[in-house]
Amino acid sequence: MNRNTFDRSRRNFILGQSRQASSPPIRPPWSYNEQHFLDCCSQCQQCLDACPGNILIKGEGGxxxxxxxxxxxxxxxxCLKACNDDALLKLSSQKPWQLKASIKPECLTFKGIACQTCVDMCGTRAMxxxxxxxxxxxxxIDTDLCTGCGACFQVCPSGSIEMITLQPAESDHE
Structure with a gap:
């Protein structure tokens, strides 16, 4: 087992958390795929220091x-420029990441309350x-226009926006 690989399911079992209770972390943009990221990342935190928006945090396992x-x-x-481990790779055909916003049923508008905060914040007009x-x-949401930037996430008053990660297959980049 690689020094950076750890079994999340075992850790969740020990902590008494079910597999469904813990959603996988969202990695920085240009993360190749989860396994490649974990294998290459040395947890140096250089990407955290480089992020001007301070949205990168030290997550599970560092x-x-x-x-x-x-x-x-x-x-x-x-973050891409700060990474010296090749954990973040900008491939010519690759988008920064495979995230899309999704609206949960708790959205205020589905309960008859007028709200347009997420639409107002969407710079790509995906909302x-x-x-x-x-x-x-x-x-x-027009998923073709959604970049997964998260502008809609923080401003949602009911917490009804979730970011869904669509991980590319390993063979997509070989």
């Missing part, structure tokens, strides 16, 4: 993770508003 409660990613590439059966607008 590995960098993204905390969208602190703000959004601007894809400035500071738009559509009238719902209650006669108010509800957010809709």
């Amino acid at each position: 590995f960098p993770a993204v905390d969208f409660n602190k703000g959004e990613c601007t894809f400035c590439e500071a 738009t508003s559509l009238f719902n059966p209650q006669g108010i607008t509800s957010p809709r």
